[in-house]
Amino acid sequence: MMLSTQVLAAAAEVSGGEKWTFFLLAPLAVIGALGMVIARNAVHSALWLVLTMLSLGVFYIVQAGPFIGMVQIIVYTGAIMMLFLFVLMLVGRDASDSVIETLRGQKVVAILLGLGLAGLLGLGVFQATRDMPVAGLDKANVHGNVQGIAGLLFGPYVWVFEVTSALLITAAVGAMLLAHREREKGERVGQVAQMKARFEPGNYPGPKPGPGVFANSTSVATPAKLPDGTPAERSISPILPTRELTSAEIANKHTEGK
Amino acid sequence: MILAPVGFLAEDPATGDPTLVDFGHDPWWIVLIKVVGVFVFLVVMTLFTIWYERRVVARMQVRPGPNRHGPFGLLQSLADGLKLAFKEDIMPLKADKVVFFIAPVISTVCAFTAFSIMPFGPFVSMFGTRTPLQLTDIPVAVLLVLACSGMGIYGIVLGGWASGSTYPLLGGLRSSAQLISYEVAMGLSFVAVFMTAGTMSTSEIVNAQAQGSPVNLFGFEFTAPSWFFLLLLPSFIIYSISAVGETNRAPFDLPEAESELVGGFHTEYSSLKFALFFLAEYINMVTVSGLCATLFLGGWRAPTSFEGFWPGINSGWWPLLWFTIKVLLLLFVFIWLRGTLPRLRYDQFMRFGWKVLIPVNLVWILTLAGIKTLQKSSSMSQFDKLFAAGIVVGVILLLALLWPQKKEEPVLPVEEQVARRPEGSFPLPPMDLQVPVSPRAKRLTAERETVPATTEEEV
Numbered sequence: 001m002m003l004s005t006q007v008l009a010a011a012a013e014v015s016g017g018e019k020w021t022f023f024l025l026a027p028l029a030v031i032g033a034l035g036m037v038i039a040r041n042a043v044h045s046a047l048w049l050v051l052t053m054l055s056l057g058v059f060y061i062v063q064a065g066p067f068i069g070m071v072q073i074i075v076y077t078g079a080i081m082m083l084f085l086f087v088l089m090l091v092g093r094d095a096s097d098s099v100i101e102t103l104r105g106q107k108v109v110a111i112l113l114g115l116g117l118a119g120l121l122g123l124g125v126f127q128a129t130r131d132m133p134v135a136g137l138d139k140a141n142v143h144g145n146v147q148g149i150a151g152l153l154f155g156p157y158v159w160v161f162e163v164t165s166a167l168l169i170t171a172a173v174g175a176m177l178l179a180h181r182e183r184e185k186g187e188r189v190g191q192v193a194q195m196k197a198r199f200e201p202g203n204y205p206g207p208k209p210g211p212g213v214f215a216n217s218t219s220v221a222t223p224a225k226l227p228d229g230t231p232a233e234r235s236i237s238p239i240l241p242t243r244e245l246t247s248a249e250i251a252n253k254h255t256e257g258k
Numbered sequence: 259m260i261l262a263p264v265g266f267l268a269e270d271p272a273t274g275d276p277t278l279v280d281f282g283h284d285p286w287w288i289v290l291i292k293v294v295g296v297f298v299f300l301v302v303m304t305l306f307t308i309w310y311e312r313r314v315v316a317r318m319q320v321r322p323g324p325n326r327h328g329p330f331g332l333l334q335s336l337a338d339g340l341k342l343a344f345k346e347d348i349m350p351l352k353a354d355k356v357v358f359f360i361a362p363v364i365s366t367v368c369a370f371t372a373f374s375i376m377p378f379g380p381f382v383s384m385f386g387t388r389t390p391l392q393l394t395d396i397p398v399a400v401l402l403v404l405a406c407s408g409m410g411i412y413g414i415v416l417g418g419w420a421s422g423s424t425y426p427l428l429g430g431l432r433s434s435a436q437l438i439s440y441e442v443a444m445g446l447s448f449v450a451v452f453m454t455a456g457t458m459s460t461s462e463i464v465n466a467q468a469q470g471s472p473v474n475l476f477g478f479e480f481t482a483p484s485w486f487f488l489l490l491l492p493s494f495i496i497y498s499i500s501a502v503g504e505t506n507r508a509p510f511d512l513p514e515a516e517s518e519l520v521g522g523f524h525t526e527y528s529s530l531k532f533a534l535f536f537l538a539e540y541i542n543m544v545t546v547s548g549l550c551a552t553l554f555l556g557g558w559r560a561p562t563s564f565e566g567f568w569p570g571i572n573s574g575w576w577p578l579l580w581f582t583i584k585v586l587l588l589l590f591v592f593i594w595l596r597g598t599l600p601r602l603r604y605d606q607f608m609r610f611g612w613k614v615l616i617p618v619n620l621v622w623i624l625t626l627a628g629i630k631t632l633q634k635s636s637s638m639s640q641f642d643k644l645f646a647a648g649i650v651v652g653v654i655l656l657l658a659l660l661w662p663q664k665k666e667e668p669v670l671p672v673e674e675q676v677a678r679r680p681e682g683s684f685p686l687p688p689m690d691l692q693v694p695v696s697p698r699a700k701r702l703t704a705e706r707e708t709v710p711a712t713t714e715e716e717v
Binding site for chain 1: 357396397411416419431
């Protein structure tokens with residue numbers, strides 16, 4: 001086979017540093033992938049995936065593709081996984097998976113389907129690249145890696161590139177549209193209007209007195225006392241049951257003299 | 259390791275300064291020296307910046323600032339750091355122990371890594387070996403800084419989540435939303451630099467700013483300014499604004515908001531772990547300042563006009579000093595902003611980032627690309643170029659003239675506003691209120707005046 005001989009020839013030129021990086025990071029990448037599947041906690045699972053993605057980014061860089069490596073780290077690790085984490089964290093930190101299968105035989109089917117998908121994808125890539133002429137890294141990167149990618153992206157593949165980005169934009173706009181709620185014109189209250197409403201008569205703009213202020217009890221069910229001795233009803237949360245106060249609690253706090 | 263043979267080093271043809279080819283040939287001990295050098299530079303800069311910030315802000319607020327420990331109080335931040343390290347390390351009961359420990363480490367490691375591509379100077383001689391004064395350089399060096407700041411956000415988010423408490427979680431989400439938003443604007447402002455310099459490697463961007471290039475724009479020949487901050491002014495302004503947002507500094511210090519929140523994502527952190535977050539924050543400040551100097555302010559180079567009376571100004575170890583001075587000046591601007599501007603509201607801040615900085619940046623990149631295409635195209639005659647530019651300018655002018663304007667509501671005088679307030683409104687002080695001069699202040703002034711100048715002789 002033409003491809004395998006080329007791969008072997010390329011493998012012979014692997015430098016010591018590249019070899020060490022690979023043998024250090026390849027197990028880490030595999031551990032990360034396994035950890036992602038095995039970890040119970042959803043956030044831990046995402047972190048394992050981050051480890052795998054970071055290792056992949058370093059592999060790209062080591063294999064003379066610094067641009068794609070950096071983009072992998074910036075876009076996938078830095079932005080997409082971060083959005084995943086956002087969602088997972090808002091779900092709650094104790095939301096762990098249960099080990100009980102809700103669908104019988106789910107795991108077996110999942111493994112089989114996963115293997116099938118991997119086989120199909122691998123076969124597809126193999127078929128597509130089997131008779132492809134290989135130029136080699138030196139020729140591809142002759143004007144520099146970034147310049148080479150730019151020449152391809154904005155040259156022969158510019159149409160595919162633009163169509164893909166249009167697809168992504170459409171998806172983003174669609175998601176926005178689904179989450180968007182149309183508001184009536186007067187429904188949205190701006191900061192200035194809120195501030196004005198706060199100082200309208202009938203609304204006291206300062207903070208409410210805390211329960212128990214000036215009172216003889218520290219219980220949250222005891223109303224605060226205004227400086228003239230009357231109880232401040234606003235200081236008690238409406239959800240608390242009304243409580244019978246003892247005379248000692250009703251009495252004013254002795255504040256004058258010793 | 260292979261020692262590079264003498265004469266192997268390729269140099270910039272115009273200036274003889276390091277290019278991308280010159281990196282990766284250092285013997286291991288030179289690399290070690292450089293790594294330690296960058297580490298020491300960052301730690302010392304952090305200690306110095308804390309002192310610098312406190313002194314400068316104090317000066318702006320007419321008070322002395324730290325002045326007890328060491329000359330000018332220089333050792334204050336060292337003492338504070340030592341105290342911080344020896345405080346009790348508290349692990350919250352509900353914390354996720356491993357992640358809680360890893361989060362500050364991620365922040366610090368990313369902060370240090372980002373500085374590894376910063377060019378400090380040209381070729382220097384280290385123990386007889388000729389080597390560039392820069393740890394390393396890669397073809398995508400500036401993207402490395404973006405990647406590091408992107409990974410640094412993990413430290414903040416995970417720190418907030420692992421604390422096992424609601425306030426740090428919300429603080430962490432708040433600050434990572436801020437960082438991600440401003441990273442986009444920051445990344446876009448690099449694009450103009452890449453387009454002008456034709457490279458993403460920091461050493462070559464510095465070289466690209468060595469001399470002003472002759473520009474032929476619509477038939478007018480002139481020399482473009484060599485430093486990119488003049489040539490690419492919109493990018494420079496947007497970078498400067500987004501760098502402040504990216505480092506969580508006032509007026510964009512919403513994650514911490516000292517006077518409003520408890521502490522944001524690091525509420526539950528103490529001792530050395532908190533110190534690591536603190537260190538990362540200050541290193542990030544130094545990094546964005548260093549990157550600003552590299553991308554827009556000519557890097558380690560002193561202004562070209564200085565070379566007239568000091569030819570060796572840009573050779574040897576001197577550029578390290580110029581670079582440091584530039585970084586310190588930029589840090590001063592950070593502190594100045596903190597001393598001057600009030601904090602933005604969160605929605606204003608987000609709107610500013612997404613609806614102002616990013617669109618303006620995109621339009622600017624489009625304009626720049628248009629100008630560059632016009633310059634390069636040889637098929638168009640001079641007249642055609644002028645015609646094309648004229649159409650664009652005309653459309654913009656027409657749009658500006660015909661844009662519907664919002665009707666401004668007339669601002670009433672204060673008396674009328676007060677008279678219009680409904681019955682029972684919150685009481686206002688009288689409009690003609692005269693505040694009497696404090697009798698105590700008068701007495702103090704009088705006492706000060708009577709102090710004789712010759713008290714020491716009498717004592």
